[in-house]
Amino acid sequence: MTAQGGPAVTDAIRTRGLTTSYGANRGIVDLDLDVRSGEVYGFLGPNGAGKTTTIRTLVDLLRASAGTATVLGLDAHRDSVALHRRIGYLAGDLALYERLTGREHLAWLAGLRGEGAMVELNALADRFSAELDRPIRHLSKGNRQKIGLVQAFMHRPELVILDEPTSGLDPLMQEEFLDLVREVVAEGRTVFLSSHSLDEVQHVADRVGIIREGTLAAVESVETLRERAIRQVRIVFCGPAPVDEFASLPGVREVVAEGARLRLAVAGGIDAVVKAAARHDVVDLLSEPADLDEIFLTFYRGGEP
Numbered sequence: 001m002t003a004q005g006g007p008a009v010t011d012a013i014r015t016r017g018l019t020t021s022y023g024a025n026r027g028i029v030d031l032d033l034d035v036r037s038g039e040v041y042g043f044l045g046p047n048g049a050g051k052t053t054t055i056r057t058l059v060d061l062l063r064a065s066a067g068t069a070t071v072l073g074l075d076a077h078r079d080s081v082a083l084h085r086r087i088g089y090l091a092g093d094l095a096l097y098e099r100l101t102g103r104e105h106l107a108w109l110a111g112l113r114g115e116g117a118m119v120e121l122n123a124l125a126d127r128f129s130a131e132l133d134r135p136i137r138h139l140s141k142g143n144r145q146k147i148g149l150v151q152a153f154m155h156r157p158e159l160v161i162l163d164e165p166t167s168g169l170d171p172l173m174q175e176e177f178l179d180l181v182r183e184v185v186a187e188g189r190t191v192f193l194s195s196h197s198l199d200e201v202q203h204v205a206d207r208v209g210i211i212r213e214g215t216l217a218a219v220e221s222v223e224t225l226r227e228r229a230i231r232q233v234r235i236v237f238c239g240p241a242p243v244d245e246f247a248s249l250p251g252v253r254e255v256v257a258e259g260a261r262l263r264l265a266v267a268g269g270i271d272a273v274v275k276a277a278a279r280h281d282v283v284d285l286l287s288e289p290a291d292l293d294e295i296f297l298t299f300y301r302g303g304e305p
Contacts, residue, residue, distance in 0.1 A: 004050045012159050012190040013058060015065035020057045027053030028214045030067070031291040035192055040185050041192040042222075042298060045211040051194040051274040052092050054211070055163050055208060058192075059089050072159055088152035092163035092194070096136045106154070124150040127180070128173060128246045141168035149177065153184070160184060163194045175250035176212030178204050198225075210299050217299045229290035233264040233273055238281035246277060 008190070013035035028050040035041040045051050056062040059070055060080035069076035071083055097105050110117035113195045124131055129148040131139060139147075145168040152160055168173045181191050181204045195201050202206060202222050210217045230253065235241070241262035247255045249272045254265035258285070266273055269288055277285060 002231060010037060011035060011070070012039075012072060013041075013192060014070045015067060016066055017055070017189075018057065018069055019066040020053050020062050021065040027062075028057070028211075031211075031214075031216055033209065033216070035190065036206075036231075037190050038185060038188050040181060040191045040193060040201075040204045040210040043192060043203035043211065044196065044201065044208055045196055046180055046196050046300065047272040049211045050164055050214040051196075051211060051213075055092075055161055055192075055194060057087075059084070059087065073183065086158050087155035088155065088160040089167050090148045090152040090160075090162045092167070094148045096144060096147060098137040099135060101133055101135055102130060102139070102300075105136060106132070106150055107277065108146065109151050110154060117155045120156060121150060121154040123278070124154055124180075128176060131229040142170060142173070145169055146173070157189070159190045159192065161192045161194075164196070165193065166195075166200060174200075198293050202226075210269075210296065211231045212299055225295055226290055227268045229267070229295055231266045231268075231270060231290045232288040233266055234284075234286045235264070235273075236260055236276050237284060238283060242280065246273065249273060249276060 011034055013033055015031050015033040019029050043068040044053055057064050058076055062075050074083055080245055093208045102254045106121050110121050128146040205222050207221050209219045237260045241257040243255055243257045251267045252264055253267055
């Protein structure tokens, strides 16, 4: 990807040893991030883990105590003015001009963003059914969030940095947001998506970084996480459930039998379980989606998945 007005870069975001402190407390410590151009990178952690501190440092709202941060091939601090023209940013603590209407607020920002932003503004506002003609102070959390999303995307930035972007959105608008992210990445642009929910980002992310107590605990592809995730499988047999046969299968972590019913916790694929079930008379078989959030929680218990 060749950035507008800049050199060709392979990483949209690259940090090395990035540390940002608050007095005696450190928000992030020795953080090494590599976000590739053209990918959706999910940045996950609970409140207080360091997600927002990382983002504020990347957009130069906080000054790093140590280390380096390069964004779109430029220094995040020294070249921040140039970078702000090329980045879309949605803050987790979104601040808007309360006395303006949504339309007035966005039109003012579009004037700063240059040609094309107003056209894209209207298209995005329609797409998210944003309420633009009431003073912002009267808007719900969800409608404020829609305005925040419009301003982040309306200038077609090369990199979009989003902190908890679906907060306050209803399920329909959440899906619309995910569709927009897919379209942006299909055009070769990059999305850095911070969230506390693995379920939210797994539908669009290429890779996921999990941050814990200011340090990066793991970076995995979503596919790898799915392979590790625990899936619940329930089988109903015509006769007594063959417990011992299923307990020894690869990937089976737990087996619970209740008469003809068998419940299994299976890590990764369930091919061996299905083949074993096919050797018996089966009344019903149900496989529930893999619990990726369980992997996420594992990192916060201090263990490995």
